[in-house]
Amino acid sequence: MQDFSYQRPAALTAAIEAFEQAEDGRFLAGGQTLLPVMKHRLATPSDLIDLAGISDLEGISIAGSALSIGAMTTHARVASAAEVHDAIPALAKLAGCIGDPHVRNRGTLGGSIANNDPAADYPAAVAGLNATVYTDRRRIAGDDFFTGFFETALEEGELITRVEFPVAAAACYQKFDDPASGYAVVGVFVSRGSQGVRVAVTGATPCVFRMRDLEAALNRKFTPETVSGFCVPEEECNDDLHATAAYRSHLVGVMATRAVAAITDGEM
Amino acid sequence: MAKKQTVSFTLNGTQVDVVVEPRELLIHSLREKLQHTGPHIGCETSHCGACTVDIDGMSVKSCTVLTVQCQDAEVLTIEGFEQGGELHALQEGFTQEHGLQCGYCTPGMITRAYRLLKENPSPSEEEIRYWMAGNLCRCTGYQNIVKAVQYAANKLSSASA
Ligand SMILES: Cc1cc2nc3c(=O)[nH]c(=O)nc-3n(C[C@H](O)[C@H](O)[C@H](O)COP(=O)(O)OP(=O)(O)OC[C@H]3O[C@@H](n4cnc5c(N)ncnc54)[C@H](O)[C@@H]3O)c2cc1C
Ligand code: FES
Ligand code: FES
Numbered sequence: 390m391q392d393f394s395y396q397r398p399a400a401l402t403a404a405i406e407a408f409e410q411a412e413d414g415r416f417l418a419g420g421q422t423l424l425p426v427m428k429h430r431l432a433t434p435s436d437l438i439d440l441a442g443i444s445d446l447e448g449i450s451i452a453g454s455a456l457s458i459g460a461m462t463t464h465a466r467v468a469s470a471a472e473v474h475d476a477i478p479a480l481a482k483l484a485g486c487i488g489d490p491h492v493r494n495r496g497t498l499g500g501s502i503a504n505n506d507p508a509a510d511y512p513a514a515v516a517g518l519n520a521t522v523y524t525d526r527r528r529i530a531g532d533d534f535f536t537g538f539f540e541t542a543l544e545e546g547e548l549i550t551r552v553e554f555p556v557a558a559a560a561c562y563q564k565f566d567d568p569a570s571g572y573a574v575v576g577v578f579v580s581r582g583s584q585g586v587r588v589a590v591t592g593a594t595p596c597v598f599r600m601r602d603l604e605a606a607l608n609r610k611f612t613p614e615t616v617s618g619f620c621v622p623e624e625e626c627n628d629d630l631h632a633t634a635a636y637r638s639h640l641v642g643v644m645a646t647r648a649v650a651a652i653t654d655g656e657m
Numbered sequence: 658m659a660k661k662q663t664v665s666f667t668l669n670g671t672q673v674d675v676v677v678e679p680r681e682l683l684i685h686s687l688r689e690k691l692q693h694t695g696p697h698i699g700c701e702t703s704h705c706g707a708c709t710v711d712i713d714g715m716s717v718k719s720c721t722v723l724t725v726q727c728q729d730a731e732v733l734t735i736e737g738f739e740q741g742g743e744l745h746a747l748q749e750g751f752t753q754e755h756g757l758q759c760g761y762c763t764p765g766m767i768t769r770a771y772r773l774l775k776e777n778p779s780p781s782e783e784e785i786r787y788w789m790a791g792n793l794c795r796c797t798g799y800q801n802i803v804k805a806v807q808y809a810a811n812k813l814s815s816a817s818a
Contacts, residue, residue, distance in 0.1 A: 394659045395679035395725045417726075424682075424721050425703050437679065439726060465715070489791030490769075491706060494715040495722070569704065571790075 390427050397439040401446070401548070404438050405525055408546045411436035416548060418461060418500035421492050446499070446550060449473060454556050455521075456480070460499025460549040468493060477518070479560035479578070483510050486564060488571040499549040502534065505541050505596065507627065508572040512597035513562060517578030517589035520554045538595040557582035561648040564592070565640050567631050574632045575640035579607075579648040586611065588645060593626050593637045603645065613650040616642055666730045668693065669737030675724060683719040683727060684708045687734065695735035695764040699793070706792035709765035710734050716772045716791070735764035738771070746809040746816075747771060756805030758796035766792050770806045779810050 394411075398404045408414040415434035417423055418441075426432045440446055446461035449470050456476045458467060467473055468485035487493055487501075487510050501511040502522065512535055514520070520531040525548040534542050543549070557580040564576035573592035580587045586607040588600040603619040621641045626634035665674045668691060675686050684701075687693040687710070696719055699707030703721040710719045711733035738745040747767045750756065757763045766789070773780060773788045780788065785803050794802060 390680040390682075392659050393679055395662070395723070397725075397728075420721060420723065420726070421703065424723070427680075428701070437723075441726065489706070490788055491709065491716050491718045491791040492703070494717055 390424075391430055391433040393434050394436045395439065396436070397442045399442045401443055401525060401550070404440060404443060405546065405548065407436070407438045408548075411438070414438055414546070416440055416503075418497040418503075419463065419495035421488075421496040422500060422504050422506070440499075440548075451476060452553060455553045456556060457551050457553045458498055459551045461497050464488075464493035464496050464498070464501075465490070467498065476556045477554055477560060479562050479580075480514055480518070480554060483514055483562045483564075483578070486510065486566065486571065492571075498552060502552070503541060503543060503549055505535050505539050506572070507538060507595050507597075508567070508574070508592045510562070510564065510573055510576055510591065513573075513576050513578035513589045513591040514554065515552065515589075516597050516599055517562070517580050517587050518554045518557055518560065519580075519584065519587060520552050522549060523551045523553065524549050532599070535597050540596070555582065559652045561651040563644040563648040563651070565644060575637050575644055577641060577644035577648050579645065579652060581607075581611065581652060590621065590641055590645075593621055593641050595627065600641075600645070607649065611649065612653065613646045616646045616649055619645075662725055664724050664728050666727045666732055668732050669734060677724045679723065679725050681724045683710070683722045683724045683732075686724040687719060687732075693734050693736050696768070697761055697764060699761065699765075704793070705762070705765075706769065707762050707765045709768045709792060711768055711772055714772070714775075716769045718791070733768065733771075735768055738767065745771075746812040747774075747805070750805035750808035750812070751802075754801050754804040754808050756797065756802045762792060762794040762796075766794065766802060770809065773806070774810055774813060778814055780806070782807075 412435040414436040417437045417439045446459045448459045449472050450457050464484045464487045473481040515531045522529045522534050560580035562578045564573045575592040578589045586604045588603050591597045606615050623634045623638040626637040628634040659679050661676050663676050675690050697707040699705035701720045708720045712730050769792050785806050
């Protein structure tokens with residue numbers, strides 16, 4: 390790992406200030422992506438600004454009809470929190486199937502969505518539940534947050550503080566995971582709420598996206614059979630050592646069908 | 658070069674200070690500076706769990722934690738398990754049930770299983786497999802690791818009953 394300076398501010402304003410003063414600063418959350426990336430020297434920041442000392446960034450609460458989760462809240466905490474199980478059980482299940490227990494003990498919601506790995510799980514929930522991302526300077530709609538391959542709407546030095554997930558009437562996340570890492574070969578998040586149906590797909594293509602044509606069809610008729618007429622073309626799918634594009638294209642339909650079936654059967 | 662920092666934490670109940678560059682990984686401080694060579698390096702890429710230690714009551718991969726992140730932490734490694742010459746129930750279980758072959762994964766396995774049994778004193782086989790998923794073993798096929806954890810669970814629950 391290349392040399393860097395480390396600091397652990399106790400307040401948000403101090404973290405922002407530290408970033409501005411650094412030559413090439415990076416925020417450190419759980420380090421479960423950033424440290425492996427730095428070992429490979431794919432990132433060589435001059436300064437790491439550890440967010441672990443800022444207690445305001447951690448925690449789970451109900452805010453009206455939404456569930457608010459702090460950026461530094463770990464996957465393990467989201468997976469086990471009673472508030473999440475009560476409000477959005479699909480989100481607790483999603484957090485509980487990320488990686489393994491060790492990764493969940495340190496990995497965070499903010500780090501996961503800031504990184505926007507094409508095979509990450511949380512982006513599917515943010516897009517699939519129409520969540521709102523709050524930062525140190527503004528709020529960003531879930532639909533506008535993920536902009537491309539490892540790309541987000543975050544500006545230089547912009548810090549995610551929390552994410553608000555509206556409580557949907559029903560939701561389900563189905564993923565076909567890579568047996569070695571747990572990452573999604575394909576994951577489909579389906580929700581059904583007052584604003585209609587949402588279908589978000591992760592793992593299949595370079596960036597999470599919504600299947601709007603399928604959403605419209607499911608709004609008319611919410612059955613597993615409805616899914617069969619829709620697919621993500623093979624040409625748009627990722628092709629790598631984990632799965633071929635054809636396989637991923639096929640899996641999108643399988644996972645979407647399972648998610649819709651689980652919701653109609655009431656077993657989320 | 659970034660300035661070295663002194664980091665203080667508790668290691669198996671003893672207060673330790675270690676002087677590190679910010680980029681030093683906890684596994685390296687433990688093995689090279691603090692002579693705790695129980696936690697092993699299997700992959701150094703966050704996948705195998707051979708480097709598992711317990712930090713503030715949570716299992717973590719010490720190859721994916723910086724030592725500077727451990728200021729004031731409570732760290733537990735395999736070296737902390739034997740008490741007064743007596744093996745911990747998990748160490749006994751791995752011996753009795755042949756839970757190891759080469760033994761490379763074993764310190765991580767036991768350290769992880771310790772936290773699992775604290776959180777769930779009588780896990781089912783399925784629960785053991787789910788909660789031990791961060792620890793890989795290339796020898797045993799896991800069957801006897803599950804049995805070893807069950808052995809320890811039984812022994813610990815009958816001791817506390
Ligand atoms: C073995 C293994 C298996 C995994 N399996 C899965 C899986 O199945 N599914 C899955 O989704 N993920 C998986 N992950 C990734 C894991 O979920 C990470 O926790 C996640 O990618 C984010 O890491 P982190 O929270 O530790 O953030 P870090 O690694 O600390 O940071 C990641 C990036 O986000 C930035 N960042 C962090 N916090 C903020 C913030 N608040 N505001 C702005 N920027 C910020 C950092 O600067 C950095 O660029 C796996 C990781 C490992 C090592
Ligand atoms: S050495 Fe740390 S996970 Fe393999
Ligand atoms: S006993 Fe050899 S790796 Fe587990």
